[in-house]
Amino acid sequence: MSFIExxxxxxxxxxxxxxxxxxxxxxxxxxxxxxxxxxxxxxCGKSTLLKLIAGLVKPSAGQVRVSGREVTEPLKxxxxxxxxxxxxxxxxxxxxxxxxxxxxxxxxxxxKQDREKNRAKVDALLEKVGLTGxxxxxxxxxxxxxxxxxxxxxxxxxxxxILLLDEPFAALDTFTREDLWSVLQDLWLFRKCTIVLxxxxxxxxxxxxxxxxxxxxxxxxxxxxxxxxxxxPRTLETTFEPGFVxxxxxxxxxxxxxxTP
Amino acid sequence: xxxxxxxxxxxxxxxxxxxxxxxLVIVVFDVKAYILPTPGxxxxxxxxxxxxxxxxxxxxxxxxxxxxxxxxxxxxxxxxIVGSSRLAYCAVYPVIVAFNSVPKAALVPILVVWFGLGFxxxxxxxFMLSFFPVVANVALAFSTIEPELTELMRSLGGSRRDMxxxxxxxxxxxxxxxSLKIAITLSFVGSVIAEIIGGNxxxxxxxxxxxxxxxxxxxxxxxxxxxxxxxxxxxxxxxxERRFTSWSVRDVASTTPGxx
Numbered sequence: 001m002s003f004i005e006x007x008x009x010x011x012x013x014x015x016x017x018x019x020x021x022x023x024x025x026x027x028x029x030x031x032x033x034x035x036x037x038x039x040x041x042x043x044c045g046k047s048t049l050l051k052l053i054a055g056l057v058k059p060s061a062g063q064v065r066v067s068g069r070e071v072t073e074p075l076k077x078x079x080x081x082x083x084x085x086x087x088x089x090x091x092x093x094x095x096x097x098x099x100x101x102x103x104x105x106x107x108x109x110x111x112k113q114d115r116e117k118n119r120a121k122v123d124a125l126l127e128k129v130g131l132t133g134x135x136x137x138x139x140x141x142x143x144x145x146x147x148x149x150x151x152x153x154x155x156x157x158x159x160x161x162i163l164l165l166d167e168p169f170a171a172l173d174t175f176t177r178e179d180l181w182s183v184l185q186d187l188w189l190f191r192k193c194t195i196v197l198x199x200x201x202x203x204x205x206x207x208x209x210x211x212x213x214x215x216x217x218x219x220x221x222x223x224x225x226x227x228x229x230x231x232x233p234r235t236l237e238t239t240f241e242p243g244f245v246x247x248x249x250x251x252x253x254x255x256x257x258x259x260t261p
Numbered sequence: 262x263x264x265x266x267x268x269x270x271x272x273x274x275x276x277x278x279x280x281x282x283x284x285l286v287i288v289v290f291d292v293k294a295y296i297l298p299t300p301g302x303x304x305x306x307x308x309x310x311x312x313x314x315x316x317x318x319x320x321x322x323x324x325x326x327x328x329x330x331x332x333x334x335x336x337x338x339x340x341x342i343v344g345s346s347r348l349a350y351c352a353v354y355p356v357i358v359a360f361n362s363v364p365k366a367a368l369v370p371i372l373v374v375w376f377g378l379g380f381x382x383x384x385x386x387x388f389m390l391s392f393f394p395v396v397a398n399v400a401l402a403f404s405t406i407e408p409e410l411t412e413l414m415r416s417l418g419g420s421r422r423d424m425x426x427x428x429x430x431x432x433x434x435x436x437x438x439x440s441l442k443i444a445i446t447l448s449f450v451g452s453v454i455a456e457i458i459g460g461n462x463x464x465x466x467x468x469x470x471x472x473x474x475x476x477x478x479x480x481x482x483x484x485x486x487x488x489x490x491x492x493x494x495x496x497x498x499x500x501x502e503r504r505f506t507s508w509s510v511r512d513v514a515s516t517t518p519g520x521x
Binding site for chain 2: 051054055056074075076078080082084086088089090099100102103104105138158164
């Protein structure tokens with residue numbers, strides 16, 4: 001039994017049978033602690049699949065199970081990060097990262113007595129992503145890449161067992177993005193939580209993930225999966241090696257074939 | 262002179278020019294004081310009637326602030342409800358818009374029949390005029406919360422209350438304060454209209470009595486008083502706005518450059 005099991009899931013937006021079918025017959029297994037990437041053409045339902053895992057939307061058919069239990073309401077053990085940093089502009093970076101601790105159980109009950117511990121946690125995470133000394137800044141004082149680093153901290157502060165990333169680096173320039181790949185790899189090697197990364201950047205998927213799943217264009221079906229057995233830690237150099245390039249190439253082809261003409 | 266000081270005195274210069282124009286029109290066209298008093302005559306009336314202007318001004322201010330206060334509490338509550346529930350929005354918002362398009366001056370006689378002359382109709386009129394911008398702005402702030410934030414809060418197991426307290430209210434503060442500045446000036450309009458139509462005290466009543474006596478300098482002096490009160494309240498909320506929502510005003514100079 002896998003940690004996350006998606007079984008023949010359909011998702012239709014809109015109540016009637018005529019609603020848009022976003023995901024169709026999707027089946028996927030994700031192991032505990034695995035780093036998985038979902039790639040596919042835009043609008044293929046990748047983000048929808050994330051919401052299904054998080055329990056934010058209910059499948060129209062089929063089942064989503066996490067550690068053996070069917071997901072029927074939002075899971076409370078996930079961290080999420082999005083393409084927009086969505087930091088709260090009225091809070092400092094530290095207070096932004098603390099937000100999940102104020103909301104999620106059981107942290108919110110021990111918020112007062114854990115103040116010092118939480119401060120230390122935030123500082124440790126900020127150090128991991130290279131933002132030491134920025135805790136008391138306001139979000140708008142940080143560049144886009146730094147905001148995304150802060151967002152990763154916010155997604156991890158409550159030690160979620162699943163981290164769901166919805167194109168978190170898509171709005172960044174290439175250099176910043178590649179820096180953040182290694183940041184994310186380090187975070188995963190350090191935390192070993194289960195990560196599902198949605199992206200349309202194939203190099204990003206191959207660099208980061210253990211398994212890359214390819215989705216077809218809408219309605220999204222899972223048409224191929226490819227495990228990436230390149231040693232870690234992977235570096236930017238790795239992305240130029242023939243083995244790496246071959247995998248990217250293969251995925252590219254699979255996506256083209258999965259496009260409905 | 263630095264551009265900062267120039268910016269600071271600019272509104273006063275404009276005011277001075279307008280007063281000069283006012284005075285010039287009177288001199289050039291030989292306008293009589295019972296049609297349009299000069300700035301000097303207005304000032305004189307302001308001094309001569311300073312006690313009645315002050316007591317009536319205070320009465321108008323009280324009426325305005327009470328009406329405004331009710332409007333803020335009511336508007337904030339309704340704005341939150343309408344902004345955070347789609348059903349409430351559909352059910353209530355069109356009705357509020359429809360109500361807002363009714364000319365409030367037309368309602369004053371009805372209020373006078375119900376509540377008698379004086380204080381109560383004026384407070385209600387001030388309230389009716391000023392609650393809409395508060396509702397509209399707060400509802401806008403709530404309804405434009407990024408869907409990602411809603412998802413984030415739900416995925417953390419946050420309740421609707423968490424959403425309102427942690428995200429909605431702080432996020433709506435700039436919108437709220439912007440609406441307060443509009444609402445307080447509208448509230449003055451409401452109380453003065455009510456005082457003119459159905460009041461027995463207040464600046465509006467002073468203007469009504471003075472104009473029926475052809476005492477135009479006093480009418481203008483009364484106008485100066487309401488204008489001053491309005492500007493004063495506006496300035497007060499402007500200062501509060503800057504204090505409470507400083508995060509929404511970006512200081513370009515302190516932005517950190519650089520990537521990563």
